[in-house]
Amino acid sequence: MHLSAENLPFRELNERVKAAPGEVQIDNCYGQPFVGSGCKDKSIIIYGTPGNALGAYLDGAEIVVHGNAQDAVGDTMNDGRIVIHGHAGDALGYAMRGGKIYVRGNAGYRTGIHMKQYQEKRPVIVVGGKVGSFLGEYLAGGLIVVLGLGVEEIPVGSFTGTGMHGGRIYIRTKQKLSGLPPQVTAEIASDAEMGEIMPFLAEFAGLFDLDLKQFAFDQYYVLKPNAKSPYKKLYTAH
Amino acid sequence: MKEGQIRIPAGCAIAAIFDKTGKRMSGEAIMRSVSVMHHRSNGLGGGFAAYGIYPEYKDFYALHVFYDHPAAKQNCEEFLEQHFEIISQANIPTREVREITDKPLIWRYFLTPLPSKLAENQIDEREYVASCVFKVNTYIDGAYIFSSGKNMGVFKAVGFPETVGRFYRLEEYEGYCFTAHGRYPTNTPGWWGGAHPFALLDYSVVHNGEISSYDTNRRAIEMYGYKCTLQTDSEVIAYIIDYFHRKIGLTFAEIAAVIAAPFWQIIEQMEPAERELHEYLRNVFAPMLITGPFSIIVGFTGGLVALNDRLKLRNLVVGEKDNLVYMASEEAAIRILEPNLTKVWSPSGGEPVVIRLDGGTA
Numbered sequence: 001m002h003l004s005a006e007n008l009p010f011r012e013l014n015e016r017v018k019a020a021p022g023e024v025q026i027d028n029c030y031g032q033p034f035v036g037s038g039c040k041d042k043s044i045i046i047y048g049t050p051g052n053a054l055g056a057y058l059d060g061a062e063i064v065v066h067g068n069a070q071d072a073v074g075d076t077m078n079d080g081r082i083v084i085h086g087h088a089g090d091a092l093g094y095a096m097r098g099g100k101i102y103v104r105g106n107a108g109y110r111t112g113i114h115m116k117q118y119q120e121k122r123p124v125i126v127v128g129g130k131v132g133s134f135l136g137e138y139l140a141g142g143l144i145v146v147l148g149l150g151v152e153e154i155p156v157g158s159f160t161g162t163g164m165h166g167g168r169i170y171i172r173t174k175q176k177l178s179g180l181p182p183q184v185t186a187e188i189a190s191d192a193e194m195g196e197i198m199p200f201l202a203e204f205a206g207l208f209d210l211d212l213k214q215f216a217f218d219q220y221y222v223l224k225p226n227a228k229s230p231y232k233k234l235y236t237a238h
Numbered sequence: 239m240k241e242g243q244i245r246i247p248a249g250c251a252i253a254a255i256f257d258k259t260g261k262r263m264s265g266e267a268i269m270r271s272v273s274v275m276h277h278r279s280n281g282l283g284g285g286f287a288a289y290g291i292y293p294e295y296k297d298f299y300a301l302h303v304f305y306d307h308p309a310a311k312q313n314c315e316e317f318l319e320q321h322f323e324i325i326s327q328a329n330i331p332t333r334e335v336r337e338i339t340d341k342p343l344i345w346r347y348f349l350t351p352l353p354s355k356l357a358e359n360q361i362d363e364r365e366y367v368a369s370c371v372f373k374v375n376t377y378i379d380g381a382y383i384f385s386s387g388k389n390m391g392v393f394k395a396v397g398f399p400e401t402v403g404r405f406y407r408l409e410e411y412e413g414y415c416f417t418a419h420g421r422y423p424t425n426t427p428g429w430w431g432g433a434h435p436f437a438l439l440d441y442s443v444v445h446n447g448e449i450s451s452y453d454t455n456r457r458a459i460e461m462y463g464y465k466c467t468l469q470t471d472s473e474v475i476a477y478i479i480d481y482f483h484r485k486i487g488l489t490f491a492e493i494a495a496v497i498a499a500p501f502w503q504i505i506e507q508m509e510p511a512e513r514e515l516h517e518y519l520r521n522v523f524a525p526m527l528i529t530g531p532f533s534i535i536v537g538f539t540g541g542l543v544a545l546n547d548r549l550k551l552r553n554l555v556v557g558e559k560d561n562l563v564y565m566a567s568e569e570a571a572i573r574i575l576e577p578n579l580t581k582v583w584s585p586s587g588g589e590p591v592v593i594r595l596d597g598g599t600a
Contacts (some may be wrong), residue, residue: 010277031274031570049570052553068582070568071553089569089584090553108584109550132550132586157586158504179507 005029010051017044026050031070036063039080052089055082058099071108074101077123083207090132096123096142100200103127104208109157110134115167117141126204133157136223139164145197146171147204147215160184161223169223170197177221189222250434250446251275251399251420252554253566254535255575256542260595261561262290265408267575268416271564273400274571275420281337282428283421284402285394287435287442287537290413292389298325298348299367302385302392303374304430305343310380317378321370322349330393335405338397342430346391364439364484369463371438376465382431387440390539394419394433402433414595417537419444423470432468436476440539443479445472446567447532447552458525478526479536490536490543490592495519497528498548498588535565541594550587557582563593 001020005013010032017024017036022043026035029048036044036054039061046054046065055063056075068086075094082101090108093101098121109132112125123142130151136144139161146169148155154175161169161184170189171177177186198216205212253271257263268286292300301318305311318324326348332341351366359366371383385392390413393406399420403409419434435442449455449471456466456474462485464477478497482488488496496519505516520527531551536543544565546554557564557572557579564572569582585591 029570030574031568033277049568049573051568051570068569070570089555090550109587132584134549 001025002027005032005048008032010034017042029067036061055080058082060099068105069103074099077101078121085208087129088127092127093123093125093144096125097121098123100124100203101126102204102207103129105129107131110137111146112136112139112142112144112169114138114140115142115144117167124200126200128204128208130155131157133159134162135160136164136167136169137162139169139225140166142167143197143200144169145200148172149215161225164223165225167225168193168196171221171223172215172218173221174219180223183226184223185226186221186223189220193222194220250422251278251567251571252418252434252444252446252533252535253571254415254417254444254537254542254544254564256415256563256565256593257561258563258593258596259561260290260414262412262414263416265403265411265413265416268418269400269403269408271566271571271575272403272418272420274574275566275568276398276400278422278567279398279420280422281398281401282396282423283394283419283433284397284399285392285419285421285433285435285444286399286403286406286408287385287390287392287415287417287437287444288408288411288413289390289415289440289537289539291391291411292348295325295348296389298350299386299388300391301347301349301371301383302330303345303347304382304384305345306380308343310378311343311345313378314374314381317370317374318347318349320352321355321366322347322351324349331407331410332405333407335397335401337401338395338405341395368439368480372463372465375467382467384431385437385442387437387442388539390440390442390537392435392437392442394430394435396428396430396433415537415542417442417444417535417542419446432470434472435537436468436473438476438480439484440537441476441480441483442537443472443476443534445475445532445534447534447547448530449474449528449532450530451528454525455528475528475532475534478528482526483538490590492519494545494588494590496523496526498545498590499527500548500588533567541592543593544585544591546585546587546589548588553584555582555584556591565591 006028025045031051033051035050037056040059042061044063052071054073058077058080060079063082065084069088071089072091077096078098080099084103087105088103088107092107092111096115106129107127111131126145162181201216330344330346395402434444452471482493532547533552533554555569558581
């Protein structure tokens with residue numbers, strides 16, 4: 001089913017998307033928030049620029065965006081897959097608890113903030129370009145991979161992993177990673193550790209028609225919570 | 239009901255368009271842009287700043303004034319006549335819009351300071367105009383000057399921004415720059431004067447966010463003769479910008495280094511010269527640091543600045559195509575006007591984006 005979203009208020013658009021069985025294609029999407037929120041078994045293909053909280057509380061559906069997405073994509077997402085062919089805004093995968101998000105371009109500040117995992121539920125975010133500051137802040141679980149494709153500098157901003165106490169962050173860069181907070185340890189990823197992310201790198205390459213060999217076997221850092229230095233306050237001297 | 243009488247715990251939308259060649263466009267486009275973010279406002283305030291709209295009066299200050307009652311108008315006009323030569327005065331044209339109610343009297347004056355008064359006060363022209371604006375807004379009950387620049391104007395009201403634009407017939411104005419705001423008041427009920435933009439002389443500010451440091455900032459700026467009369471936090475930003483840019487002569491990069499200063503731990507990692515500058519600015523102007531979430535767009539004659547708080551707790555996107563620069567809280571509000579941008583990005587927290595007319599040095 002095709003829907004043109006131009007001039008359609010967000011409530012109406014989202015009711016129509018939810019009522020449509022199977023695959024829905026949305027054209028001319030301009031900023032409607034909450035598209036696909038909470039959807040279980042559905043496939044939503046979007047042309048345009050969907051609004052904030054795209055796929056919030058997503059529970060199994062698949063969303064594909066041909067364009068850029070805005071803030072809070074996959075907020076508290078539980079299951080399913082979100083694929084963004086452009087860039088994503090701030091707070092991508094905020095408090096995500098399951099499912100996968102793949103972004104071909106860059107993502108904003110606070111990517112994967114406070115993601116968590118429980119038993120078989122393990123959320124995954126893969127960003128092709130670079131991300132802003134506070135990547136994986138308060139990370140409690142799950143997996144974040146930043147590929148830095150086409151990025152010369154370190155592809156993450158300041159305060160990466162601040163307050164991190166679970167999960168893993170992988171960063172592909174030739175540069176030496178520095179300036180990380182004491183709650184985080186960073187080492188070059190071992191073969192075994194790379195094995196953990198290889199299926200997701202392969203999926204990323206497949207989704208965006210890239211050659212896996214061009215980026216999967218380079219130097220990656222893996223960031224883990226530092227067991228010796230539990231969470232310390234950041235905001236003492238502001 | 240006015241600001242300060244009730245607290246409403248509840249976001250906002252900001253947008254701007256700027257033609258770097260100075261070519262004038264109608265107000266239609268900015269209304270379309272901000273309407274995409276309709277759900278970010280709640281109808282309790284909308285407004286626009288427009289630059290380059292009064293070329294026939296470009297050498298005169300354009301005052302836009304709200305009057306609560308006819309006596310306020312009489313008192314204010316008496317004051318204006320004592321201090322200015324008034325070239326033209328008239329109602330600001332509006333159209334009846336069902337959603338806009340309780341409108342005050344809305345007047346526009348083109349005027350210039352009386353030379354004798356200027357000489358007597360021994361202050362420069364802009365300082366003179368600014369001090370007259372504060373006198374009216376503080377001492378004349380029911381009168382509020384909400385726009386006081388040259389060749390620019392602010393248009394604001396209680397309503398959704400696109401409705402406010404129709405109310406003021408914004409499509410009939412042509413300027414090289416427009417900014418817009420849709421309000422979702424977080425602490426106060428919303429009234430005409432409390433709508434954005436907030437302006438002094440040709441500086442205008444639209445703001446999305448909430449200032450945690452408001453009272454510190456207010457006390458600091460009031461020491462330099464400014465008066466916060468509106469009981470809403472955003473007002474103080476306009477005065478801080480005016481103080482730094484007009485009075486002290488700081489650049490916008492320096493202003494950003496004060497109001498959205500980097501954390502000390504980031505400053506420690508800087509190269510010595512840069513570190514020294516940042517330490518200086520933070521130490522000298524400490525009470526002007528604005529904390530809490532914000533994204534702002536500042537308009538001024540010949541330019542535009544966008545800035546996020548240092549933690550980037552609000553969204554802001556900038557897009558470019560040919561001569562045009564677009565800014566908005568959300569990318570969709572830019573894409574609706576120009577789907578094929580050559581460049582689109584989100585500035586980092588505390589990183590000012592400064593746009594000027596080609597060849598402009600303002």
